Structure formats: structure tokens, C-alpha cells
Amino acid sequence: MAASSRPTIHEVAKAAGVSISSVSRALNGNTSNPEMVARVKAAVKQVGYVPSAVAQSLKTQQTGQVAFAMEDIGNAAYLAMVREIQPLLREDGYRLLLHATGADVQDEIEVLESLAQKYVDGLILCPIRVTDRHLAALRSPAVPVVVIGQLPEEADVDNVRTDSRQGARLAVEHLYAAGARRIAFINGPADTVPGRLRHAGYQDGLHACGLEVDDSLVEFGGFQVSAGREAAQRLLARTQPDAVFAANDLIALGAMHAIRSAGRSIPEEIQVVGMDDTTLAETSFPPLTSVSLGSRDRGRLAADMLLARLHGETGPARRATVAPSLTVRESTREAAA
Amino acid sequence: MAASSRPTIHEVAKAAGVSISSVSRALNGNTSNPEMVARVKAAVKQVGYVPSAVAQSLKTQQTGQVAFAMEDIGNAAYLAMVREIQPLLREDGYRLLLHATGADVQDEIEVLESLAQKYVDGLILCPIRVTDRHLAALRSPAVPVVVIGQLPEEADVDNVRTDSRQGARLAVEHLYAAGARRIAFINGPADTVPGRLRHAGYQDGLHACGLEVDDSLVEFGGFQVSAGREAAQRLLARTQPDAVFAANDLIALGAMHAIRSAGRSIPEEIQVVGMDDTTLAETSFPPLTSVSLGSRDRGRLAADMLLARLHGETGPARRATVAPSLTVRESTREAAA
DNA sequence: ACTGGTTGCGGAAACGTTTCCGAATCGTCG
DNA sequence: CGACGATTCGGAAACGTTTCCGCAACCAGT
The missing domain is CATH 3.40.50.2300 (Response regulator)
Incomplete structure (x- = not known):
């Protein structure tokens, strides 16, 4: 299958009739004699030499x-x-x-x-x-x-960071401006950093808009589509939001499915905002309003x-x-x- | 920032008062003397030794x-x-x-x-x-x-391969069975292997169903959402299909957008089938029928x-x-x- | 023509491992 | 008690490069 062993710099040196130091110099551009370089390059081609990345790494202390x-x-x-x-x-x-x-x-x-x-x-x-x-x-x-x-x-x-708390607040404020008053929040796991920050931002947004914090409007789950769907189902079974802010686009997608399955229209009855502004947001139906965190x-x-x-x-x-x-x-x- | 230079096997050997060969053997499990192993392990911990992956690669001729x-x-x-x-x-x-x-x-x-x-x-x-x-x-x-x-x-x-030609044929046959008679095809680039095969499979399907091959029902473009949307727009401006088979899910998503924008309903007026059965297919609206190629x-x-x-x-x-x-x-x- | 500085090249060490080989130690058996 | 096999360990080579160092050769300047 694979050839047993590739030629090394020594084979090249022998073929070119020079020392291995010269081969190395010629290949790395640390020589000025063009005739030397030509001979080495010819020998390289002749024996089919390719430098070993591992050996180079060992010597140069860089892996690339x-x-x-x-x-x-x-x-x-x-x-x-x-x-x-x-x-x-x-x-x-x-x-x-x-x-x-x-x-x-x-x-x-x-x-x-x-x-x-x-x-x-x-x-x-x-x-x-x-x-x-x-x-x-x-x-x-x-x-x-x-x-x-x-x-x-x-x-x-x-x-490098983003202010996802501020982002969550943006989402809530946007929904409020668009007329929503019962803004639900579907979060990921509460014990993650993004989860905590988004939750805090959601509350920031509610405060800024003068809305009450109502824990019955908040659901936790995973960061995946299925988790979003299930969380939305629990939510809709319990209460009647007029907007849903999802902690990411996947959750939002799942939530949109659940909302449609429940016979509510988007955005007329329930508005939805996602987060991350991934390509999914553009291609979903309806196209999803989303908070871009500048990935x-x-x-x-x-x-x-x-x-x-x-x-x-x-x-x-x-x-x-x-x-x-x-x-x-x-x-x-x-x-x- | 990063510590200047990590300890080598030599430091370990010195700390343990043994030779580097013994250190290597102890760490790679090629020694039976438990006291030796214990001493080496202690020395490793003491000097904070971690083997160099590069040096190991050079010696063992494997990179992992x-x-x-x-x-x-x-x-x-x-x-x-x-x-x-x-x-x-x-x-x-x-x-x-x-x-x-x-x-x-x-x-x-x-x-x-x-x-x-x-x-x-x-x-x-x-x-x-x-x-x-x-x-x-x-x-x-x-x-x-x-x-x-x-x-x-x-x-x-x-x-490892899949039979995407057969897959395309499946899509066409399914559409035919569902009542479609003017089945359009939105392909990727014609000069790619997948492009050719899917086109061939599309034609296979038409033949198998006794439908005419009509080149005005075929569009080419890229394999992305935007290309799918544009191709569908060209298609709809030109003719009136009752189904669209897209060469992948991204194209299908773009096509669904274009179809809805043109005021046609899915699947009532125009049915759509994608290919690859990606997660996009599950989460799209309406959820997309798709040919799985078993990625x-x-x-x-x-x-x-x-x-x-x-x-x-x-x-x-x-x-x-x-x-x-x-x-x-x-x-x-x-x-x- | 001799010296001083350049230049070009080869020898050899080094990067950090693994592993072969030989020496030393030990235990055991005749 | 001596010898022999088994075991354990240290020395050294090797993996394939880059680069330092030194030597020879060359050029120019006096």
C-alpha cells in the first residue's frame, strides 16, 4: 500500500553530491549560490524527497x-x-x-x-x-x-467575548416595542455561563420595559432543537405568552415548531426571537429575527x-x-x- | 507567558536517579519492577514532565x-x-x-x-x-x-460511496406517486460528480415513471441556499412545475423560499424534495422530505x-x-x- | 604578494524520544 | 559452590531535520 520508507535529506545529499547542510540551506533559502540551489532541487525531484514535518517540528520547536x-x-x-x-x-x-x-x-x-x-x-x-x-x-x-x-x-x-446579556436585553426590548407584553424565555441549561447571562439579560430587558418578571414564563432545557420544542410545549401547556425569546436559534426553531403544532401563528399570535443569528435563522420559516453575537x-x-x-x-x-x-x-x- | 522550556525525560531521569531508558520503559509499561515505576512516576510529578508528542512521533513514526x-x-x-x-x-x-x-x-x-x-x-x-x-x-x-x-x-x-443516482430516482418516483407530473430539478454545478449523478438519477426516475424529459424544468446553480433560491426564481418565471426536486437540502430550502415568495403553497401547489436529509430538513417549514444518503x-x-x-x-x-x-x-x- | 574580510560549504551537535544491546545482578539448580 | 538463565538497567544509537562552527577558498585592498 504505502511505500515502505520515503527518502530523507541524506538521499538528496548523496544524489546531489553535497552535504545535508547544503540541502537544508538550499531548500530553506539560506544560500546564495544559484547553482547549488539548482542541483539540490534537481536531486529533490529525482529522488522524490519531501521533508518530514515531524522532524522539522522537533528541530524548530514549532508544529505549524x-x-x-x-x-x-x-x-x-x-x-x-x-x-x-x-x-x-x-x-x-x-x-x-x-x-x-x-x-x-x-x-x-x-x-x-x-x-x-x-x-x-x-x-x-x-x-x-x-x-x-x-x-x-x-x-x-x-x-x-x-x-x-x-x-x-x-x-x-x-x-474574545460578546455581551450576550446585553444581546438578550435587545431581544426583549425589540419584542416589547413590537407590542409583546407576555414575553417568555426558553433558556439552555441554567448552570452554564451563557445560560446565566442570557437569563440576566432577559430580566434586564423586562425591567427596562417596565414588565413584571414572571417565572412561569421561563423554561430551561438543552441548547438543541428537540429541547426547544419540548420546552415550548411545556410552556404553552401552562400559560399563554405573546412572544418567545429563545436562548439560541436551535431552541427557537424547536419552539416555532411547537407553536405551529399548537395552532398559533408566527408572528401574528406569538412572536419569536432567536439568538446567534446563524444561517438557520435566514433559512427558517418564517425567517427568524435573531440576536447576532458576532460569531x-x-x-x-x-x-x-x-x-x-x-x-x-x-x-x-x-x-x-x-x-x-x-x-x-x-x-x-x-x-x- | 508560556514557560520557557518544559522538562524533558532527562530531568526526570536525574530526579529519579535512573537512566532515561528506564524512565521511558516505566512510562510505557515495559518494565516489571514496581519500585522503579513508582520512583519514576514520583519524579515525573515532581518536575512536571509531559512527554513531547513531536519527539515521540519522530521516533515511533506515528503522529496520532x-x-x-x-x-x-x-x-x-x-x-x-x-x-x-x-x-x-x-x-x-x-x-x-x-x-x-x-x-x-x-x-x-x-x-x-x-x-x-x-x-x-x-x-x-x-x-x-x-x-x-x-x-x-x-x-x-x-x-x-x-x-x-x-x-x-x-x-x-x-x-465509501452512496448511490446518489439511485437516490435521485427515489425522489422522482416518490413525487410521481404523490401525483406530481411536472417535476422540476434544481441541480448544483453540472461539472461535479454529484451533479452529474443526480441529474442522471433524475432522468432515470422520469423514464421509470413514463414522464418526458423536459429540459426547461431543469436548472443549474451552486449547492448553497442562495443559489437554490435564484434557480427557483428563474424556474418559476419560466414554467409551472408541480414539484421540485433539489440536489441538496440547501438548494431545497432556497427553493422553498422562492416558491412561497411567488405565492405558491407547499406541498399543495408545489411539492419539494431535498437531498442529504440533514438536520435542516427536520427543522425547516414545512419539514422537508429528503433523500438520505447516509452521511x-x-x-x-x-x-x-x-x-x-x-x-x-x-x-x-x-x-x-x-x-x-x-x-x-x-x-x-x-x-x- | 600578503593580509583581512567574505563567502560557501561540510562536519557535527542538537531537538526529545524509543529501543537495541550488552553488562551486571540475582536467583536457582545441578 | 559454581555456572547458567532470567531479569533489570544503563549506554548509545537512531528517527530526520536545522544550525552552529570552522575551514577552505576567494576577492579586494594595500
Whole structure:
């Protein structure tokens, strides 16, 4: 199947009648003699030589690889980041390694600790929970790390974040402006950082609009479509909202299904707002009004930060924040009179 | 930021008062003396040693990494494969590297040729076009390769495929059975392998149902939502189909938008069938009838095949075929009388 | 023509492991 | 009690590069 063993730099040297140092220099552009370079290149072609990435890595102490770790690549927000990050890394000659941790804290820690093995030059991490063990592991990472998401103030780590609390508030205010008064909230797990922040933002929004906080309008579940559907069913069986704010687009999609199944129309009877503004929002029916948390921007910023470190940037941890914005589509009414 | 240099096996050896060979043996379980192992483990903990993955790779000639190369991770079919493949690889201790080639043939070739650098132990490749250069590069790859997709009969490569031609035919037959007589087809690019096969299957289906082939019912475009919408607009401006078969779910989604915008109802006036049976199909409105090409199965099979090779399996190239199947949802009518 | 500075190249060390091989130790058996 | 096999460990080579160092050769300047 695969050829038994590829030629090494020694074979090239022999074929070209020069030393291995000269071969290396010729290939890495550290020689000025054109005749030398030509001979080496010819020999390379003749013996079919390709340098070993592993040996180069060992010598140069760089792998040319960067890892991206997140909960699940199936989540469109992360997907958007990956699609943004990969081309940027590639432009700089880095390969991308993917770690799906399945929201398992233990897995995330393992990824962080495995960095000491030095199989990558850097990491972009999207933790869904941040524990003390995370922070400890982030204290002195073996390679540069950029975290996408909320982090305690004191953490000295490059960080890209968004204000999802503010985003949730935007959603509520938009619904209020569009005439909704009984605004329900379908959240993900309450013990996650995004879950807490979105809930807080939802309450912020209610306060800002002068609406009562009514816990019977709040449901918790997972961040998936099915969870959204089930949560919406429970909600509708219990009470009668005129709007639903979902903690992400998947939940919103599930909720829209449940709402239609219950015979209510969108947006006439119940308006719906999602969060993350993924491609799902554009293509759903009706097209979903969604709070954009700038996933693509966050991906780009994180990649930029990491590349800067890889290019030797030193100095204190940087932090960038992407402002949320609302993309209004047809699942909500225009601001009513 | 990052600590200047991690301790090596030599530091451990010194701390434990033994030779580096003993350290290596103790850590890799090739020693029987428990006291030795204990001392080494203690020393490891004391100096904070973590083995260098690169050095191990150089010595063992294995990287513990596998690459997956496809057009675009944004495509739900590939996404489903990744989600299937990653856990399987991980179970066997392999890390996953992602190459998005952007449907660029040159890029795909580069990926294949870069395998000689041995930065991965194997590759799963989803080529969208198969050129002679692909075949040449596949002739004697530096590491085991599994191709997902159609391949010429004579190619001696492990291969997982599906019969998308048969799948397209299923779609047409289903539409016919549901009463459609003017069945349009919105395809992707005509010069891709999937494009050709689906077109052929569409025609097969028409023949099987005794319908005329009418080229005015066929549109070409890209494989994205926007392309699907535009193609459907052109189609509807020109003629009046009672069903649309789209070459993938994204196109179908775009087409459904265009159809609704044109004021036609789904499925009453125009039925729609997609292909790939992605999560989009379940969550769309109305839920989309779609031809499943078993993306997850194909991913799993490819991973299995590759792992078998990595575990030393030899022998001729294997081939597996996943049969297409139809998932009927609400964008089509039940078989009519 | 001799010297001083460049330049071009080869030898060898180093990166951090694994593993082969030989030496030393131990226990056991004749 | 001596010898022999088994076991355990240390030394050193090897994986395939890059790069430091030194040597020879060359050019120009006096």
C-alpha cells in the first residue's frame, strides 16, 4: 500500500553530491549560490524527497498546527467560527485541529493539559463552563491560548467575548416595542455561563420595559432543537405568552415548531426571537429575527490574537468585545404603534 | 507567558536517579519492577514532565493524527460526517485535523501530496471532482487514504460511496406517486460528480415513471441556499412545475423560499424534495422530505476502514456502499390515489 | 604578494524520544 | 559452590531535520 520508507535529506545529499547542510540551506533559502540551489532541487525531484514535518517540528520547536476546542461542531455558532478561523490560519501556514469536547469539563481540562505535549503551537478554546481547574490550567499554558467566552476579570488570558446579556436585553426590548407584553424565555441549561447571562439579560430587558418578571414564563432545557420544542410545549401547556425569546436559534426553531403544532401563528399570535443569528435563522420559516453575537467576528478576532502571539507578540493579555446586534426578520412584527 | 522550556525525560531521569531508558520503559509499561515505576512516576510529578508528542512521533513514526478533507465544513453532509468520525478517532487516540479545500481541485491535490510530509497517519478525503491528478496522487499515498465519494472502478483505494443516482430516482418516483407530473430539478454545478449523478438519477426516475424529459424544468446553480433560491426564481418565471426536486437540502430550502415568495403553497401547489436529509430538513417549514444518503453511516464506515488500516490491516482496497433512502416529511403529499 | 574580510560549504551537535544491546545482578539448580 | 538463565538497567544509537562552527577558498585592498 504505502511505500515502505520515503527518502530523507541524506538521499538528496548523496544524489546531489553535497552535504545535508547544503540541502537544508538550499531548500530553506539560506544560500546564495544559484547553482547549488539548482542541483539540490534537481536531486529533490529525482529522488522524490519531501521533508518530514515531524522532524522539522522537533528541530524548530514549532508544529505549524493550531487547535480549536469547542463543545460541538454541530452548533452553528461554533461552526461559523471554524469557517472564519480556518482560512486565516491557513494563510499563515497553520493547520487546524478540532477538538469537540461534548461540553465535558473533564475533556476541556484534558485538552488544556495536553498542550504541554506541544503537538500544537496554540489553542483557541470556547469553554462552556469555567471552573477553577480551567483557570489553574490557563495560568501558565504551554502554548498561547485564546479563550472565546466570558472569563473572570482577573484571568490573565487573551480573551474574545460578546455581551450576550446585553444581546438578550435587545431581544426583549425589540419584542416589547413590537407590542409583546407576555414575553417568555426558553433558556439552555441554567448552570452554564451563557445560560446565566442570557437569563440576566432577559430580566434586564423586562425591567427596562417596565414588565413584571414572571417565572412561569421561563423554561430551561438543552441548547438543541428537540429541547426547544419540548420546552415550548411545556410552556404553552401552562400559560399563554405573546412572544418567545429563545436562548439560541436551535431552541427557537424547536419552539416555532411547537407553536405551529399548537395552532398559533408566527408572528401574528406569538412572536419569536432567536439568538446567534446563524444561517438557520435566514433559512427558517418564517425567517427568524435573531440576536447576532458576532460569531464570525469573534472567530476572526480570536484567530488574529492567536496569530499575533505566534508571531512573537508579547505583553499583557488582550481582550476584545463584540457588541451584539439585532437582525430583524419576519418572525417578529415591526415596532407597533 | 508560556514557560520557557518544559522538562524533558532527562530531568526526570536525574530526579529519579535512573537512566532515561528506564524512565521511558516505566512510562510505557515495559518494565516489571514496581519500585522503579513508582520512583519514576514520583519524579515525573515532581518536575512536571509531559512527554513531547513531536519527539515521540519522530521516533515511533506515528503522529496520532488523522486528517479529514472536504469542500466546506459548512455543508451539513460533511458536518454530519465529522461529527461521526471525530469520536471514533478519538476513541482510538487519534486527533482530527480539518482541511476545508473550498472545492478547489488544486487544494485537494496539495492535501494529497502533503501527506508525504507525514504529519498525519491517515486521511479521509471527500473529493468533489476526481481528476487524473487525484488518481495519480492516490496511486501510492504516503499514508492510508479512504475516499468518500465516487471513484473510477480501477482506482485501488479504500472507498465509501452512496448511490446518489439511485437516490435521485427515489425522489422522482416518490413525487410521481404523490401525483406530481411536472417535476422540476434544481441541480448544483453540472461539472461535479454529484451533479452529474443526480441529474442522471433524475432522468432515470422520469423514464421509470413514463414522464418526458423536459429540459426547461431543469436548472443549474451552486449547492448553497442562495443559489437554490435564484434557480427557483428563474424556474418559476419560466414554467409551472408541480414539484421540485433539489440536489441538496440547501438548494431545497432556497427553493422553498422562492416558491412561497411567488405565492405558491407547499406541498399543495408545489411539492419539494431535498437531498442529504440533514438536520435542516427536520427543522425547516414545512419539514422537508429528503433523500438520505447516509452521511453519518458513510462517515462511520470511512473511519472504520481507516482505523483498520492504521491497525495494520493489509490487503486489497475495500469498498462499501450505503444505500439511499427516502425520509418523507410534510413538503410532499402522501402517495395519492 | 600578503593580509583581512567574505563567502560557501561540510562536519557535527542538537531537538526529545524509543529501543537495541550488552553488562551486571540475582536467583536457582545441578 | 559454581555456572547458567532470567531479569533489570544503563549506554548509545537512531528517527530526520536545522544550525552552529570552522575551514577552505576567494576577492579586494594595500
